[in-house]
Amino acid sequence: MSPKIDVAFKLNGVDVRTTVSPGMSALEMLRDELHLTGTKYGCGEGECGACTINVDGLSANACLMFAADCHGREIVTIEGLVSDPRTEALKKSFVAYGAVQCGFCTPGFVMQARNLLEKVRSPTPEQIRRGIEGNLCRCTGYKKIVEAISEAAAASS
Amino acid sequence: MSPQPATTGRPAVAPEEGVAAIETYAAPRSLAEAVALLRTGEATILAGGTDLMPQSKTGRARFQRMLMNVRHVPELRGIRGTQDCVRFGALTTITELLDSALVKNRFNALWQAADHFASEQLRNAATIGGNICNASPAGDTLVPLLVFDARVELTSEVNGAAARRTLPLAEFFVGPGRTQRRATELLTAVEVPLPPDGFFSEFYKFGTRPALDISAIAIGFGAVRDGQRLRQVRVAFGAVAPTPIRAAKTEAALASQPLPAAIEPALAAAAADIHPISDIRASAWYRRELVRNVLRRMLNNVTQN
Ligand SMILES: Cc1cc2nc3c(=O)[nH]c(=O)nc-3n(C[C@H](O)[C@H](O)[C@H](O)COP(=O)(O)OP(=O)(O)OC[C@H]3O[C@@H](n4cnc5c(N)ncnc54)[C@H](O)[C@@H]3O)c2cc1C
Ligand code: FES
Ligand code: FES
Numbered sequence: 001m002s003p004k005i006d007v008a009f010k011l012n013g014v015d016v017r018t019t020v021s022p023g024m025s026a027l028e029m030l031r032d033e034l035h036l037t038g039t040k041y042g043c044g045e046g047e048c049g050a051c052t053i054n055v056d057g058l059s060a061n062a063c064l065m066f067a068a069d070c071h072g073r074e075i076v077t078i079e080g081l082v083s084d085p086r087t088e089a090l091k092k093s094f095v096a097y098g099a100v101q102c103g104f105c106t107p108g109f110v111m112q113a114r115n116l117l118e119k120v121r122s123p124t125p126e127q128i129r130r131g132i133e134g135n136l137c138r139c140t141g142y143k144k145i146v147e148a149i150s151e152a153a154a155a156s157s
Numbered sequence: 158m159s160p161q162p163a164t165t166g167r168p169a170v171a172p173e174e175g176v177a178a179i180e181t182y183a184a185p186r187s188l189a190e191a192v193a194l195l196r197t198g199e200a201t202i203l204a205g206g207t208d209l210m211p212q213s214k215t216g217r218a219r220f221q222r223m224l225m226n227v228r229h230v231p232e233l234r235g236i237r238g239t240q241d242c243v244r245f246g247a248l249t250t251i252t253e254l255l256d257s258a259l260v261k262n263r264f265n266a267l268w269q270a271a272d273h274f275a276s277e278q279l280r281n282a283a284t285i286g287g288n289i290c291n292a293s294p295a296g297d298t299l300v301p302l303l304v305f306d307a308r309v310e311l312t313s314e315v316n317g318a319a320a321r322r323t324l325p326l327a328e329f330f331v332g333p334g335r336t337q338r339r340a341t342e343l344l345t346a347v348e349v350p351l352p353p354d355g356f357f358s359e360f361y362k363f364g365t366r367p368a369l370d371i372s373a374i375a376i377g378f379g380a381v382r383d384g385q386r387l388r389q390v391r392v393a394f395g396a397v398a399p400t401p402i403r404a405a406k407t408e409a410a411l412a413s414q415p416l417p418a419a420i421e422p423a424l425a426a427a428a429a430d431i432h433p434i435s436d437i438r439a440s441a442w443y444r445r446e447l448v449r450n451v452l453r454r455m456l457n458n459v460t461q462n
Contacts, residue, residue, distance in 0.1 A: 001174075002179065022224045023175075025210060040375060045211045059277060060282050062207055066208045071184065133276050133277070134275070134278045134279065
């Protein structure tokens with residue numbers, strides 16, 4: 001019998017409690033238990049970055065994290081950034097530059113780009129490419145994504 | 158992509174030995190508590206989870222009755238330098254290695270391995286202790302740690318008290334995914350002696366793309382330079398044998414005569430040091446070619462600088 005594990009943590013600024021099983025990933029918990037589906041399931045094995053979330057101020061792949069390991073931590077997902085100015089600037093520039101096609105990778109890219117801009121206000125294209133090395137896009141070819149992040153950096157700095 | 162080479166011979170486990178085997182979960186708050194929980198050797202240790210989670214999903218991880226998350230054990234954290242040695246707590250992340258001035262200044266090859274590791278999301282979660290205990294022949298920190306003569310510290314509970322033993326990392330690995338760690342032991346730290354003055358080191362990893370790639374081969378190299386003579390030469394290879402290895406024959410060849418004369422004998426010696434296999438990442442032939450060509454390039458650079 002799989003034991004039930006109680007976890008309590010801060011999710012997008014709000015205290016939440018839930019029950020998870022030992023093998024459950026943070027991604028499964030977020031999507032299936034807490035119904036926050038902005039964080040995407042792409043590969044499920046750390047390769048694509050569609051599941052990028054922020055844990056205690058650092059970006060992480062939700063698909064690689066054990067749900068039980070969320071206990072006591074501060075987690076931010078794309079849903080938690082609706083009124084974040086930097087995220088707003090990124091969303092606008094992703095649309096303006098056509099950096100979104102099917103859109104499946106977009107929440108992950110926005111999370112990771114925001115994480116980069118928090119550390120480096122005006123990144124060079126090289127720094128941007130390095131910053132998003134853990135995120136895959138099957139549609140855009142990246143050029144527009146890099147441009148959109150540059151533009152958002154200029155707009156929000 | 159799997160964090161283990163495909164041909165390590167670690168078979169899928171029966172479903173009831175996978176995550177279904179877990180009966181309890183524990184998150185100890187101290188080292189004493191953690192080693193007490195390990196007393197019967199029936200706990201699977203969870204650090205960053207970046208190996209354990211994919212292995213659990215693909216049915217390659219065999220789980221014990223308890224899943225023990227060691228994140229909250231403070232004794233496993235931090236990078237601390239003493240007079241002659243640096244102690245990396247098992248939970249030190251790859252990002253923490255990358256951000257450490259001490260690592261950058263004194264352990265360049267380790268810093269380079271951290272720099273080439275996966276992606277930022279992975280580096281923030283992956284720990285040095287997990288990289289060591291996963292014991293992949295392609296584990297990236299293992300190659301530089303071998304160059305720096307690292308020792309692992311293992312702690313268990315003996316007669317109600319924490320007891321430590323240390324052993325050289327070079328003796329710790331026994332095969333792909335297999336180590337000398339006993340089931341009752343926690344890897345608590347890796348200790349690395351400060352290299353001698355003037356010691357320089359380099360790490361080179363070859364994969365098919367810069368990010369998120371498991372090494373097809375990796376080379377670590379370090380020495381003290383004395384004109385064109387190399388002293389205290391240390392060479393280690395990853396992904397060319399069942400475990401990461403120190404290359405004794407290559408080291409001897411490089412120490413026996415000055416550069417550049419030492420290069421060709423060293424390349425011949427390296428071919429004898431390695432025992433590569435073919436897997437999804439590269440054929441054995443290709444790995445041999447890579448080792449020869451990459452090592453030659455590294456040694457040419459040393460000769461010219
Ligand atoms: C997409 C992807 C890319 C990757 N890229 C790389 C790469 O470029 N280079 C590379 O080397 N690796 C890579 N890896 C593999 C992995 O990220 C590393 O091996 C990492 O260092 C494992 O650390 P962890 O803390 O996540 O380990 P965990 O998954 O928590 O544990 C790994 C193993 O070690 C055991 N363990 C952990 N800590 C201890 C301890 N203190 N004492 C005893 N046992 C312990 C666990 O029980 C488990 O068997 C990659 C993995 C993925 C999914
Ligand atoms: S779903 Fe997590 S990295 Fe692809
Ligand atoms: S827009 Fe389709 S994957 Fe990126």
